[in-house]
Amino acid sequence: MAPRTATHARDTAPPAPAGRRAWLITVMIVAFMVINFADKSVLGLAAVPIMEELGLSNSTYGLISSSFYFLFSVSGLLVGFLSTRISSRILLLGMTVLWAVAQLPVLVVASVPTLMAGRILLGAAEGPAASMSMHALYKWFPPERRALPSALQIGGAALGMLIAAPVVTWLIDGFGWRSAYAVLAAVSAAWALVWWRVGHDGPYDHQHTGTGSGGPRLPYRRILRTGTVLGSIASAFGAAWALSLSHAWLPAYFRTQMDMSAAASATAISVMSGVGLVLLLTVCPFVDALKSHGVSSRWSSGAAQSIAVCVAGCAMAAFPFVDASAPRLVLIALAFGGIAIAIPLHYMTTAEVVPAAQRGAVFGIVAGIGTLPGLVAPFLTGHLIDAADTQTAGYTTAFLVAGAVMLTAGAFALTAIRPERDAQRLGLGTEPGAPG
Template sequence: MASQPSAPPSDVLGDEAVAPPPYDRARAWLITTMIVMFMVVNFADKAVLGLAAVPIMDELEISHGTYGLISSAFFLLFSLAGLAVGFVSSRVTSRTLLFVMTLTWAVAQLPVLAVATVPTLIAGRVLLGAAEGPAASMSMHALYKWFPPHRRGLPSALQISGAALGTLVSAPVLTWLITAHGWRSAYVALAAVSAVWAFVWWYVGHDGPFDDAPAAHTKKRGERSPQAAGTPRLPYRKLLLTGTVLGSVSSAFGASWALSLSQAWLPSYLRTELDMAPGAAASTISAIAGFSLVLLLTVSPLMDVLKSRGVSSRWSSGATQGIAVCVAGSAMAVLPFTDGTVPRLLLIGLAFGTGAVAVPLHYMTAAQVVPTVQRGALFGIVAATGTLPGLVTPALTGYLIDAADTTTSGYTAAFLISALVMILTGLLAVAFIRPERDAERLEVGVPHGS
């Protein structure tokens, strides 16, 4: 879909022209900064268990399979919470949603500090997962409220780059805390940071003007939003069966498979299979995150440039996300059969870093075929289904390692299964994502608030 002009025309409601909302550049970028920090904390929370995997397994004397179940417990309510909060987002402000989420993150770190057992680890991860399930989609929804459509490429990339930045920063810092002060100290630090962010957000994180929720533009009781009046709702079944939404979910699924495998098992793999010291493993994980960060900050803005030059969204953002997941899956397939430290590290970087490109792009393509008033709910559904691998991948990998003759052969099986899933989902994304065609079929306009 061609990009919008820099000054979108007014919408019309009856005979009355409705001016587009003002774009407050300074405030928009303050919100962007806060949301990037939100994602940094989010992914540090996700990463802490994997970074502490070896000392936790040693101290509690648990098997790979049990650790895998603990890791998968994070996703027990993750998708369901993302789905539920997506529907709530049309009635509750993004300010309130993100505030409650981050306070819950802080609380979720506390059980294991009182009693370090498998049940308390599971309880903390389940609560954390429930509070983080809506994080990516709702923070993107909050971000979109501050930018018109033609300005969302870079902010979207920055929001998702917070994930890579979170891993880039947290890997060495949390590893140092775990090594120097014990793994519990990392949980204390994350609880404190989450609480601080929540209270700062409550002060600055008001919702922006590019929002079609009826309450956002209603001046009188019972009056409909001008934008909402011009953007009719569509049945969710119809939206979800659209090729673009299915393809967007597919690319997210493949990227999430690699991400959940990385968060749960990559630190342990680097230490036990490549004989890395904790610091070297942390540096490797940071390097992979840095690679993802460069891709995110390069690819998404490039998509905006391509669209401004008339390249369709199918090829600029649809095919790109599918190809990225396919490349990551191909590297994953070759990794177990490669010798030499440097080639293996390069393949690890491609396998676990390239798929990140799909995350901001799958939101951008899905957003183009949904009425804005339903965007938050659809983002919740897309996030819920696209992140389902987190419920399966860590536990499956732990089972494969315990069932194999050696840990090496267990990891090989896990990598090959991951490669198959990623290549298939990437190809589906390339085939199905066609935003212009699907928006026309659904008769979805793209007003300034979409």
């Protein structure tokens, strides 16, 4: 692959990131992701009391959980394309305001329609959250410095569960499940106020790249047909299947299948999230180190995300057959926490085959397609539980299906992701994700 000339690099390189401001934006985006996943997890953490109060079947609860994803992918796609024209500052502000509004319907009337309405609105507002906050973060860091900020951004998701599980459970047990919705609405609104004051687009915005029009562009069909983008979507798909199950069904599984109290279930979820956070903060900097020593992106970020999804899939299929509590919990932590590695890395591999001016739109497409399991997995799980002879048998079938999906997705990603080859075929040079 022919390297770019030094003159070209000087002509197209944007200014260096603004030190403290770059890390302030990183802190705000980590907080954004913490709130995002706390909002997303509240229904699952309150599943048992809500089902008991409203008399919901597993299938009905699964449908409510899946309703979160009715507009999730569509909004991710639409906002991804809007990001080429609208500031990340405005987009993230609008999302968090809608998060606050989405928590309010159940505070007025607690019913299946209001639960679904709130979840649909929340899903529409959160669909672009991960991809657009990553896009906003990338505007502050050059390609060779993105692994740690990316890990911190996705680490905010694990931190969200780490914090939300005990805090939201404490609110539910002490003040009723509605109190958790009210507090999360207030927190989302508070973040929006702070972001409006401090949030700005960074020097690696596409407007600073190449020409004033935003640098080189390619037909989207060419980008989306590369093995790297397709493989990145596959790894996102496998990770999202596990992630949607963890939000919708894992708290209920701990309560009903492992006879845990609400507090013990919250602790187990926090530990699992901690495992994901440790993996993120360990593996992602290691990926940067590998790249700095000349290891290709295919074998550093590409193989890491693919293998993580495959290993998590194996753990997912295995843990229902383990009787001892401690080994089962270890496998559960690996199944639901191990996929955390794949989430920032599939953005990194995608960014390497996308011109900076089109990065937000392609991130939206990858996120939109990659998160489609959320539309299927929670409802399918509820249906399998109701259709089985016992709840235990239903859960076992659901986790076997999840494991099969994850293994297939991870194996495909391992063979398809080849950023250097695809960047060369697209004529993007050695740093396609970089500005210029």
